[in-house]
Structures are given as C-alpha cells and as structure tokens.
Amino acid sequence: MYLEKISLYNFKNYRSAEMEFSPKINCFIGDNAAGKTNLLDAIYYLSFCKSYFNSIDNQNIRHDEEYFSILGKYIVNGDKNDSIQCVQRRNQKKSFKLNKKEYERLADHIGLYPLVMISPYDRDLINEGSEVRRRFIDSVISQFDKVYLDDLINYNKVLQHRNVLLKMFADQNYFDAGSIEIWDRQLADLGHKIYPKRKTFLENYIPIFNRYFQIISNGKEVVTIDYDSHLSGRGMEELLAIALSKDRLLKYTTVGIHKDDLNFQLGGHPIKKFGSQGQQKSFIIAVRLAQYEYIMQLKGYKPVMLLDDIFDKLDARRVEQLIKLTSDNRFGQVFITDTQRERIEHLLEKIDIDHKIFDIRNGEAFEIKDQDLQNIPT
Amino acid sequence: MSTYSSKLVENAVNELAKLPGIGRKTALRLALHLLKQEKAEVELLGTSIIKMRADAIFCKVCHNISDNEICTICNNQKRNRSVICVVEDIRDVMAIENTSQFNGLYHVLGGIISPLDGIGPNDLTINKLADRLKGKEVVEIILALSATIEGDTTNFYLYKRLKEFDILFTTIARGVSVGDELEYTDEITLGRSIINRQPFEGLNNR
Ligand SMILES: [Zn+2]
Numbered sequence: 001m002y003l004e005k006i007s008l009y010n011f012k013n014y015r016s017a018e019m020e021f022s023p024k025i026n027c028f029i030g031d032n033a034a035g036k037t038n039l040l041d042a043i044y045y046l047s048f049c050k051s052y053f054n055s056i057d058n059q060n061i062r063h064d065e066e067y068f069s070i071l072g073k074y075i076v077n078g079d080k081n082d083s084i085q086c087v088q089r090r091n092q093k094k095s096f097k098l099n100k101k102e103y104e105r106l107a108d109h110i111g112l113y114p115l116v117m118i119s120p121y122d123r124d125l126i127n128e129g130s131e132v133r134r135r136f137i138d139s140v141i142s143q144f145d146k147v148y149l150d151d152l153i154n155y156n157k158v159l160q161h162r163n164v165l166l167k168m169f170a171d172q173n174y175f176d177a178g179s180i181e182i183w184d185r186q187l188a189d190l191g192h193k194i195y196p197k198r199k200t201f202l203e204n205y206i207p208i209f210n211r212y213f214q215i216i217s218n219g220k221e222v223v224t225i226d227y228d229s230h231l232s233g234r235g236m237e238e239l240l241a242i243a244l245s246k247d248r249l250l251k252y253t254t255v256g257i258h259k260d261d262l263n264f265q266l267g268g269h270p271i272k273k274f275g276s277q278g279q280q281k282s283f284i285i286a287v288r289l290a291q292y293e294y295i296m297q298l299k300g301y302k303p304v305m306l307l308d309d310i311f312d313k314l315d316a317r318r319v320e321q322l323i324k325l326t327s328d329n330r331f332g333q334v335f336i337t338d339t340q341r342e343r344i345e346h347l348l349e350k351i352d353i354d355h356k357i358f359d360i361r362n363g364e365a366f367e368i369k370d371q372d373l374q375n376i377p378t
Numbered sequence: 379m380s381t382y383s384s385k386l387v388e389n390a391v392n393e394l395a396k397l398p399g400i401g402r403k404t405a406l407r408l409a410l411h412l413l414k415q416e417k418a419e420v421e422l423l424g425t426s427i428i429k430m431r432a433d434a435i436f437c438k439v440c441h442n443i444s445d446n447e448i449c450t451i452c453n454n455q456k457r458n459r460s461v462i463c464v465v466e467d468i469r470d471v472m473a474i475e476n477t478s479q480f481n482g483l484y485h486v487l488g489g490i491i492s493p494l495d496g497i498g499p500n501d502l503t504i505n506k507l508a509d510r511l512k513g514k515e516v517v518e519i520i521l522a523l524s525a526t527i528e529g530d531t532t533n534f535y536l537y538k539r540l541k542e543f544d545i546l547f548t549t550i551a552r553g554v555s556v557g558d559e560l561e562y563t564d565e566i567t568l569g570r571s572i573i574n575r576q577p578f579e580g581l582n583n584r
Binding site for chain 1: 491492493494498499527528529530534535538
C-alpha cells in the first residue's frame with residue numbers, strides 16, 4: 001500500500017497543491033515554516049481522519065477560506081486504486097469519504113491505511129505525564145481492534161459519571177451507595193475488557209522494541225519497558241471497594257486502567273532522569289520502529305512512515321541506516337522532511353533507491369527532477 | 379456578538395436560542411422569518427405554544443403526555459395490563475406505538491440516569507413505577523432504553539431496585555449498533571426487536 005497522489009486545497013498554508021509520490025522515499029526540503037510538516041499532517045489526516053498537531057479541524061483551514069480539502073489516491077495490493085477524501089467546511093461536520101462513500105463512523109476508517117509518524121514531539125513520551133503513554137498504547141491497539149476503542153470511550157464516560165457523583169456527594173455531605181454501585185459495576189466490567197488487551201499488546205510489543213533498541217544503540221545498553229497497572233494485582237471491584245473512602249475524600253476515582261503507565265528504564269533507572277539526549281532519542285526511535293513492525297505483522301502489509309525532522313533526532317550515519325532499511329524492503333513508503341537539501345541528496349546518492357525530492361516554499365511544492373540535480377554545481 | 383437594532387428582536391432571538399439544537403444564527407433566521415409572516419399567523423403559533431404548556435399534563439399513571447389525568451393508552455381496556463414497557467421519554471412511546479407490535483402499557487421515566495447531566499434516580503419516575511408493580515397485575519417489564527452506557531446503567535439500576543417483585547425482566551433485542559438512540563431506529567427493526575425481546579441478565583446485554 002502506498003500514497004500515489006495527493007491534492008490539497010486551502011489546507012493550512014497551502015492554497016492548492018498536487019503531488020505525485022514515489023512508492024519508496026519522498027523528501028520535502030524547505031526552510032522552517034515553509035510547510036513541510038503541514039504536508040506530513042495532510043498525509044496523517046488521510047489515515048487518522050484528524051491532524052497530528054491540532055485537533056480543532058476548523059483551525060486547519062487556510063486563513064480567510066471557507067473550507068479545506070485533502071484528496072489522496074492510494075495503490076493497494078499492487079493495482080487496486082483507493083481514493084480518500086477529507087473535506088472540512090468552516091463550522092460544519094467533517095466529511096470523510098472512501099471511494100466517494102461517506103463514512104458513518106470515522107472510527108471505521110482508522111487502521112485501514114496504517115501510518116507511523118516519528119516527530120520531534122515524541123519526546124513527550126518520556127517527558128510528559130502518563131496520559132501520553134496511555135494514548136500511545138490506545139492508538140496502536142485501536143488500529144486493529146474496534147471493540148477496544150468502544151470499550152475505552154465507554155469506560156471514560158462511566159469514569160466521568162462516577163467522578164461527578166463523588167464530587168456531588170462530597171459537596172452536599174451526603175452519600176448514596178446504590179448510585180455509586182451501578183457505575184462501579186460498569187467500570188469493573190469495561191476495565192476487565194481493556195486491561196487484558198493492553199497486557200497482551202505489551203507482551204508482544206516489548207520484545208520487538210528491545211530488538212530495535214539493540215540495533216539502534218549497537219547493543220551497548222540495557223533498556224526495559226514495564227507495564228504498570230492497578231489491575232495486575234487485584235480485580236477492579238476489589239480495587240474500587242478498597243479505594244472508596246479515599247475516592248470520596250479526593251472526589252475522583254483513584255484506581256483503574258485510567259491510571260496505567262509505562263515505566264521506561266535504562267540500566268534500572270528512569271530514562272527521563274538518567275538517560276542522555278542521545279539515549280533518549282534512540283529510545284524513542286525504537287518505540288516507533290517497533291510500533292511500525294507490530295502493526296505490519298498484524299496487518300500483513302507495510303504502514304506509511306512519516307519522519308519529521310529526523311536529523312534532529314539522529315546523526316547522519318543513523319539516518320543512513322534507517323534509509324537502508326527502506327531499500328532492504330523492511331519499510332514501505334517513507335516521507336522525510338529536512339531543511340538541508342545537500343544533506344539528504346548526499347545520502348540518497350549513496351543508496352540506490354527510488355525517490356523523489358520536493359522543494360517546499362511558502363505553501364507551494366515543486367518536484368526537483370533528476371536532471372535538475374545533475375545541474376547543481378558541485 | 380452581533381448588535382441588534384431592535385431590543386424586541388434581540389429578546390426573541392435570546393429565547394429561541396435557548397431551544398435545543400438552535401444556535402444564535404438559526405434563532406435570528408427564525409425571528410426574521412416570523413417578522414415577515416402575517417400577524418395572525420404568528421399569534422396562532424404563540425398561543426398554541428402557551429396553551430400547550432399551560433394545559434397539557436402528564437398521565438398520572440405512566441407519565442405519558444396527555445390531555446386528561448389518565449392518558450388514552452392507560453385508559454384503553456383492550457390493552458394488555460400485565461406488561462409494562464419502560465422508556466426514556468414520550469418520543470419513544472410514539473416510536474413504539476408506530477410499530478403496532480406492542481399492546482401493553484408504558485412507563486415514561488423522563489430521562490435516564492446521567493450524573494454528568496445532573497440526573498439521578500430520584501429525578502426519574504422510578505418510585506411511581508415501583509408503586510405500579512405492587513398491584514401484582516404486572517408480570518413483565520420490558521426495558522426499552524437507549525443502547526448507550528447510560529441506558530445500560532439505568533437498566534441495571536431498575537433491575538436492582540425492582541427485582542424484589544416477582545416479575546420477568548426483558549430487554550428489547552437490538553438490531554442496531556451500540557450507541558444508537560431508540561428514536562432513530564426504523565419501525566420494522568424496532569417492531570421486530572420488541573417481539574424478539576430477551577430476558578435481562580444484569581450487565582452487558584449489548
Ligand atoms: Zn398513561
């Protein structure tokens with residue numbers, strides 16, 4: 001599966017752009033704020049029905065315009081053509097179509113055209129709160145398990161209801177066990193569906209992660225990822241019963257899968273505090289590459305890969321390794337952004353692989369043909 | 379925020395915008411539309427709303443909307459008085475009546491349990507439902523609430539609250555996916571799901 005063509009209208013800083021891509025490597029070269037990352041975001045939209053950066057769709061419409069449109073043409077299984085179109089009119093419901101047919105639920109689309117993005121924001125996985133790590137787990141599992149997503153949405157709703165009740169009871173100095181109990185039952189029921197799925201996912205995922213980290217760090221360091229969940233020791237009903245007095249005091253639910261976390265450790269210490277810049281970067285790349293491989297194994301085909309500002313993360317030698325993996329057919333279609341044209345051209349010269357380079361300027365994209373490349377004075 | 383040249387228009391827009399699903403833009407469009415109509419026409423609309431609010435009452439037995447103390451359904455002696463179908467609001471009664479597949483009585487809860495919307499069990503007509511069961515005439519309760527997490531939780535609450543009565547609890551079989559509101563289900567699917575109702579077994583009838 002790969003993206004053959006994209007057409008953008010009024011998307012972020014693009015008025016209108018049409019591009020045809022290589023099934024292998026595609027590079028977007030340009031200055032900061034030229035619109036390189038916006039192109040990656042448009043591709044991200046086609047897979048996830050939303051922006052990677054800004055979840056308010058209206059704000060992704062070009063300034064002073066009434067709508068944006070992203071149209072992508074994919075080649076699937078060698079010759080089948082799929083068209084995906086996303087249209088957002090200002091203050092209206094987003095339209096999302098596969099082969100001109102409108103989706104009833106956007107969730108049905110997610111996972112059909114899998115994609116993995118490596119971006120500078122990935123450092124949040126290490127530096128930010130547990131919510132970011134849970135979102136990582138959830139985003140991978142929901143790409144192939146729709147029931148999981150439904151259960152998770154319902155769990156969060158029940159949780160909100162329960163927290164409102166706890167707050168109301170505390171504020172009014174009153175307690176009704178019967179009212180709490182019905183939500184406890186739902187929370188336990190849904191929690192017991194979500195926890196085993198997270199556990200199974202991580203049991204399969206972590207070994208893949210370890211392998212990639214070894215490759216990237218040349219096998220020098222020992223890293224571990226541990227899944228930390230209240231539910232690993234006790235059932236949800238029991239947890240809720242034990243925590244009830246504490247929950248009433250704090251006015252929210254203190255136990256459950258909404259408190260799950262991943263512990264990232266390097267030689268037995270938290271990588272957030274003890275990992276060097278380089279170690280943290282290698283760690284994150286391994287997290288994403290393992291995610292790529294995991295999804296590929298489940299789907300049976302290769303996700304699209306977006307590498308945003310990859311040289312910020314890795315030195316030239318490691319980027320070269322990564323691109324070689326693509327030429328070895330480990331990866332499918334790859335999109336790369338970089339500010340320095342010479343750096344990427346130099347790299348691609350060394351590796352014989354199909355590629356296209358685009359010059360991005362002020363929301364316009366120009367393909368740089370090979371002839372042009374040869375004319376560049378050296 | 380727009381500025382209005384007439385306080386009268388602004389007041390009307392403010393009131394219209396309080397209605398569900400009506401934003402300020404639509405409210406203004408409606409107000410301007412009404413201004414263009416004949417005065418008598420608009421008065422008819424106004425008085426019908428005032429009269430509805432003043433005179434329409436809720437049935438003392440089932441809480442369905444009614445012109446009399448007891449509604450036409452509860453008063454109809456040809457209906458099966460041993461089965462009560464529990465629904466969220468009046469729209470559900472209308473939807474189920476449209477299927478012509480149900481000949482029992484109703485009980486309108488007036489909502490479903492939803493702490494986020496400030497609705498607890500005491501805000502619903504659950505006590506009245508319990509009173510209706512004391513007469514021993516009723517043998518079956520059909521739970522026909524929305525297949526949402528809140529509907530599901532309300533079903534469970536009702537079951538817990540009312541299981542002391544020796545009654546069969548059933549839920550309507552859903553040919554529709556989770557999260558769909560009863561109101562939007564088509565007549566044939568809904569009619570079939572009442573006929574094919576299933577025993578209620580606590581949680582996870584989904
Ligand atoms: Zn009645």
